Ligand SMILES: Nc1ncnc2c1ncn2[C@@H]1O[C@H](COP(=O)(O)OP(=O)(O)OP(=O)(O)O)[C@@H](O)[C@H]1O
């Protein structure tokens with residue numbers, strides 16, 4: 001005889017009611033010590049029969065209520081996974097309100113698969129009311145993630161899988177973090193949110209050279225095991241050199257955007273001495289680019305200062321466009337010449353020594369307009385591993401700028417520009433300036449004509465001075 005749905009519900013209800021009844025009797029009448037014995041044995045029996053293992057990861061650890069790193073990593077790992085499966089999600093703002101992070105809500109469960117083994121993650125929280133004298137008692141929430149898997153997969157899950165989850169979770173956390181641009185005001189770092197739109201895609205540079213730099217950076221960022229194996233600190237030095245306005249600073253921003261690193265823009269003239277320099281550098285975090293711009297101007301790093309007169313002569317030799325920059329540097333240098341004692345050897349010691357003491361990847365980037373003026377000790381391989389020259393705008397670089405600024409890949413004026421750019425030296429910054437629309441009705445034709453005129457003017461000027 002078939003049971004109707006109503007009968008089935010009724011019998012299910014009565015089973016539940018009897019369990020609750022017996023449990024209440026048991027709680028009430030069994031002495032405490034007998035009860036705990038009973039619970040111990042039932043637990044053992046359940047463990048024998050129940051084929052699953054459960055691990056709980058609590059949000060806080062220890063007495064200091066620190067957020068557990070494992071919990072945070074799991075939260076990040078699951079946020080990318082759970083949003084596809086869980087039906088109830090919590091939403092949080094990420095990255096300066098630019099995007100949402102979704103994570104599973106209470107009592108939600110999501111399944112995950114690793115090497116064809118299925119596991120389940122559940123999110124939950126225990127709420128215990130703290131005894132308190134306040135009129136608004138504070139509920140003490142203990143949030144946790146619970147991982148369930150079959151005990152036959154114990155080794156795989158507790159070994160490989162968990163370390164995979166933690167690694168992935170940390171990587172997601174880094175991808176989602178808000179990046180920072182640090183600058184030093186004396187011996188203190190202060191920061192702002194780093195939001196520079198520069199990318200390698202929009203950087204005007206000879207394509208094969210650009211590819212080489214990108215590949216070098218990516219190889220570096222994935223090189224943790226390699227650097228550990230060869231016993232070298234995980235760091236790489238870059239020297240970017242070239243005339244003003246060729247994209248050195250832009251490239252640094254593009255590097256940070258490519259690798260998702262923070263930037264520490266170190267102003268050497270504001271650093272009092274080697275000790276202060278060391279302190280600043282030790283404070284930098286992993287996954288960062290430490291930048292020292294205009295290394296040739298920022299300080300006379302030979303250990304002894306040149307005479308004022310000599311430096312005056314130097315300035316006369318510098319091309320006109322550098323003059324202003326060099327003059328301000330000179331003024332700044334004179335201003336703090338008496339107090340500042342950062343030396344070349346201090347800087348070199350730091351580059352060689354400190355890195356080995358700090359874990360995690362770091363890039364150090366020096367920029368200069370005058371590579372020939374730098375002390376060879378500073379830029380030898382091992383300190384500055386990769387030297388990248390940024391130079392005047394060639395035809396290939398121009399095409400990238402035309403695409404960025406005018407959204408064109410070709411134009412009848414391109415061959416003329418190709419010829420002109422081969423003969424005349426103009427920086428990408430100046431080319432870009434000429435391509436900027438000057439009126440709201442300006443089109444690509446106008447901008448290209450303008451650029452041709454500007455190039456011809458530069459040509460005439462250089463012929464006259466020659
Ligand atoms: N290679 C380039 N690709 C795209 N834009 C560029 C390039 N070079 C320069 N520019 C443009 O010119 C501006 C100035 O460039 P940038 O500050 O990167 O030059 P720089 O080489 O750092 O100069 P300096 O030596 O004076 O510090 C940038 O804001 C950017 O818009």
Ligand SMILES: [Mg+2]
Nearest residue numbers: 248249250293
């Ligand atoms: Mg610059």
